[in-house]
Amino acid sequence: MKLSRNVFVGSLATAGIVLGALAPSLTAQAATTSATVNADGTVTAVTPNKTVNSLNDKDNPGLAIAYDNGSGDQSAMGTATAQSDANVTVISGLLTLDKVPDFGFGTAAAGSKVDLQNNSSAIDDDGNQSGILQVTDSRTDATTKTTAGFNVTAQLGTFNHTENDVDTPATGDFLLALKPVQLTTSTAPKDVIQGQKSTAATLTSGDKTDHTVMDLAAGNYANGAIIAQFAAETGSPNSNAQLTVPAEAGNSSTASAKSYQAPITWTLTPTAMTKVAGA
Template sequence: MIAKSLLIASIIFGALGATASPVQAATVNNALPVDTSAVTEDDGTTQTTDANKVATSNVTVDILSGILTLNAVPDFAFGSTMIGSSSKLVSNNVDTTDTDAPLGEDGSSEGVVKMIDSRTQTTKDGMATGPGFSLTASIGNLVHGTSELGAILTLSSMPLVDQNDQNVSINSAKDFKTTKGVLQSGGPAQQLINLQGGTYRAGVIRAHFSTPDSASLEVPNQTNTAPSNSVTKYNAVVTWTLNAAPVVK
């Protein structure tokens, strides 16, 4: 299973500038139609009261059984930097309105990589564990139109937790984390997760990459192919690949 997310950075070339992201707010007012009835009081005034109105809504859910899914991958926004510099993660909200580059299709602003493993095997004490899987990630070049730059995305080692933010390891003395990944543009995919069968609780498994220390982007010294005296927004696509079996140690 493969998913693609987006990395965005504004590269400054010989100019002093500031960038800002527009914030939009919207309000939606919804009202259910309600029957009313009029009641005349002793003093002759009329009061309107709600009648017994019944409203219905829906509950929907997808039940997974016996499969492994990649449900979410994070987008990354690194603000502004320069060639020869690095930047820590600013947010997971990417603005693609002023870009001329390939876009990741699956990234989210939640800053989380999330798997659900519904393939269960039961331990002797009745615990439902997973049979194992691995996750890799790779990154392409930073692109703006015909201009491309190489980059290095570093993903820190982050705890692997369930939906209640409890570590998924069945061994309380050994918490599981992602492996630190150093992803170079055009380089080989880096393994971030490799869980062996019977060592973790089946269900939701996720890692958060949403804080400044969880990810950083370096743009090494290289030939500048963008206009001088400019602030140019570049995108790079991160490809996440989930494999249903672990890499045997």
């Protein structure tokens, strides 16, 4: 388990509908070179190009040389090639929970409120370090011909201090407040979903209550990604997410510093519709 001297909140994602990722079926392509390096370090031109190991081979990465014979004749120049890939999983008729954010609140005094400091994680979870909450909706209601709607809730677990693999719960209630943020279709601020923001929510640690964070009605958005971003670069706190630390969490009798972390369970639930288009 990853520990930190700072106070962090981690994330755990759950979804009403789950999409299983499919491994792409691709034929591996190798890099090629127009020259090879000899045992004595000299270089010899090769024609046609020769296949070399992958440029990412951790033991023996390939050297793709675009050979220049020094003749000044452009037509005599050699080439080097390498291949990468573009990939995507295309969905249709599905609603998916793609990304959930980690919240890092740095160092906080007992009995104080602190802004989001970064999006680091203190535990191994589903959270991302960009502060992104993302849903993708590819459903269309066959009757209304519009998107069908959905909601996302969050539940804050108990804050624990972990030492020697033993979890000790913190005393008092931590409050995680999320302000409304503009919903977008990408991480570019200009790609806004007009009139749509996330929902203000205050999560209480260990209360076992789902709090609505995103709630979109049918037809109020288009198919594709819906993003709420709660991000803070290190050194640039963000008040869109704030943590209130109870005074009881500190040690009143002696100086102390303890790291606490709590899971957040995010739940995506579709709004029911009579039939998905194409189903």
